[in-house]
Each structure stands twice: as C-alpha cells, then as structure tokens.
Amino acid sequence: MKDPLCEDHIRELENSFSDHVEIIFGPILPSPINTIIKYAPQIVIIDLDFIEAYETFLIDIKNLPFNSPKIIGISSDFRRAYLALKNGFFDIIIKPDIQTKLLQIVKQCENSFFNKDQCITISTPKEIRYLSTSEILMFKADNNYVNVFLNDGETFSIFNTLSHFQKNLGLPFLRVHKSHIINIHFVSRINYAKKFLKLKGCEKFIPFTEKYTLNIRLIDTLKKEVRMNINPKN
Template sequence: MSYSYVIIDDDKQGTLETQAMAGSFPELIFVGTANNYKKGVNIILENKPDLVFLEIDPTNLKSKLSLSLINELHRCLKVVPKIVVVTKAKKLAYEAIKYAVTDYILKSPSRGDFMQLLTKLNNDSNQMALLNDEIISKTVSISNQNTNSQQGLILCIKSYGDYRYIDTRDIAYLKADNNSTDIHLKTGEMITAFKTLKHFESALYYPFIRIHNSYIVNSCYISRIHTGNALCHIKHTLTKIPFSKTYKSNIDLIISKISSDNYLEI
C-alpha cells in the first residue's frame, strides 16, 4: 500500500532528515511541509494526507506546534490522518500515547524506524479490513447486546451482605475520600464505596476520565469546560469540578471527543 504524507516541523534540518528518510521508501508519497500550527492545519485540510509527521517540541515556541493540533483535526475532519510524532523529546512520549498517535520516532530517524512504521501501517490496514467484515456480520448481534457495553455496566457496591447495584450510565462523577470513593449519581444521591479512586480509574473506561487527583468524571455529564478557571460544570446541577494541569491532556481528549460527535460550534 502507499501512503501520502506531510511534515509539520519548525526545524528545517529536522524536516529535511524526515523527508530524506521517507523518500527512500516508494510507499511514502510526499505532499508538502509546514512550519507552524496554522499552516500545518491548512495543509492537512487541503490535502487530506494519510500520514502526518508532527514535531510537538518546537524550536520556536511561536510556531505553536504541539499535540493540540490533533484536537483541531478531530474538530475539523471526520477522518483524521495517522499521526507520527518525530521529535527529540523523549519526555513527551507518554503524552503522545494519550492522543493515540500511530508512532513516536526520535530525531534523527533511522531506516529501521520507518520500516517498523510501514509494518505497523500495513498491519493496521489489514486489521481494519478484517474488522469491517466482522462489524458487518455482527451488527445485529451488537445491537442486541448494547446493554452489556461499558456505558451500561452494572456496578455492584457490596458491604456486609448489602448489595447495591448502580448503572454506570447514572454516575455523574466520583470523588476520592481518603481510602474510599464517593459516587455521585445524576439524581444527586451519593454512595460511598470502600475502594480507592485509583481502583475505579482502572475499572472504568471512557466516558469515565480522571481529571484531578480527587475526581473522575463521566464526560457525558459535562455541560461546560472553563479552561481559564480549570473547572468542569456538571449537567442539571450547580456542581463545578476542578481539573489539574497533570490531567490537562485528558480535558483536551474530552473536548476532542465531544467535538467529533454531532456538533456545531458558534
């Protein structure tokens, strides 16, 4: 298979190195380059490449290159290109993983890096074809089993023979209280579970996202995100939940997810 690509990097030498290495693979088709956030978004929207080689630790901070570019792509495109981070900064690898990038390559890239990337891309394409066939054959079955999905998971809070059953779709947020966790329902009711917030973080998946050392929020119940005040507002209540810088990337993910659905920004 062949893959069109663009390079977004404010470092000219880095751009040339990436382009030179990519040029040795006939499967990779060069489209163009950009050296800042705005031009990067524009070249992607105009050309809709399969791949984006992205620098997220720019030499010039005015270029505004960062992982936030991925959020903008989710806002503007139904199908986002595969993102390959190419940077000197090893420390940003974990943050990149949270954005589900396809690969993370350190400058200066080697031929081996690109061979591994192409293998991954080809495997993903083959798996996607198989997945599409499987989705078609299981559509009816999945529809009937939706009540068993993560959003419809039944949570059992057990204490001394008392079994309390909670539909996770009714949970607005969870708050840490030392070694226990307060589960706040959409009705305003609060239930205490004698498990740590860390336990619930590992047990619950999206739309449950940790945004603070003390809070996990069901993103379906967020009515407003105020980044200036670092607060999330909960639907149909006056509750405001803080989020911390440590989990700012999770807030970016929530914003991206909301904007990728049936969405109009005015």
C-alpha cells in the same frame, strides 16, 4: 525482529492520546493475549507480522470476553490482515500507511466508547449495585473511601481508592483531578482560566489540574464531534 519505523510511528502517536486510552504495541510483548487479559486496555495495537502460531493467536482473540478491547492490527501481509478482520479485529492498517490512518481509527474507537451506555457492577459488603454509565455523575476520593454521585442526587460510599476506578473504568469516565473522575456526558462547561468543570445536575464546581490536561482536551474533542454528528443539515 521488530519493525523500528512502525514502532516509532505508534509511540509518536501515543503521546497525543489521553492517558486514559491504553495502547499496547504487540511486538514488545511476550504474550499479547495474556497482557490484554491482565491489563484490560481499551485499545490494543498489534503488529501482526511478528505473531507466531498465527491461527492459534486468532482463535484466542476470537474467544476474548465480551468486554474485550478494540483491537487494531498492522501488517504488510494481506492474508494476515484479511484473517484478522474475519476474527473480530476492529480494523487493519496495511504498511506503510500507518500514522494518518492509525490516528483516525483510534479516534473512532474513542467515539464508540463515548457513545456506548454500559452496565457497571459496584459491590459493597452490604449490597451489589447495577448501574448504567448514564446514571453516574462522578467519583470523588474521600480519604480511604470513594463517593459515587448519581444523576438523581443520590450519593453512596465505597471502601476503595480512586486509582482502582481509574484503572477499571473506560470512557465516558475520565480522571481530571487527584480527587475526581467525572462522566464526560454530563460536562456542560469547561473554564480553562479558573480550571474547573461544571456538570449538569451538580451544583459544585469540579477542579482539574495540569496533569490531566490531555483528558480535558479529549472531553472537548469528543463533545464537539458528537454535536457535529447530531446537528441537522441546513
């Protein structure tokens, strides 16, 4: 049996997050573990009260790959909550205090993705490139290819789709246009009137569309929060 109130709260909050942050609500899934592995979301929310074979489930969670998502548990059972924290959950919310705390925790997850420099492996028929997220300015669709722009001015092409990169890349990369995924670390200017972005180290103006407005708002929110964190006290 599902918890309708809990699910409604989560669905209501989900609409306020960018489309880049995927949230999976546990009780609607036949197998949360298989779904995590298949879709590789960045954030997973699971109602622990409806998980059968709980100890086995926790072992599976603990054995997820190193690049597994941030997992947030929701429960009315303090024992289940305690065991989840011991087995690698990012945080736990005790019912019924869901909405406010969940919003705060998801924002913490977004900030942790934003601040983490990660290694990305990009393979082509001729070579394999190992890049850190801090080296990549943006990805741009070009017919059947994707052009990768690096912060040292180099550009190279890959036979693939931008949707493939959107699905597999996490923050700090966000899609802002049908043809552009940008590294939000390099955003230096957002012009809402003319709907373009400016990236440090890139002379071109990057357009954005209404479809990705939530992503633009997320860029603004994350960069403001980081500025607040690093500014010295008066």
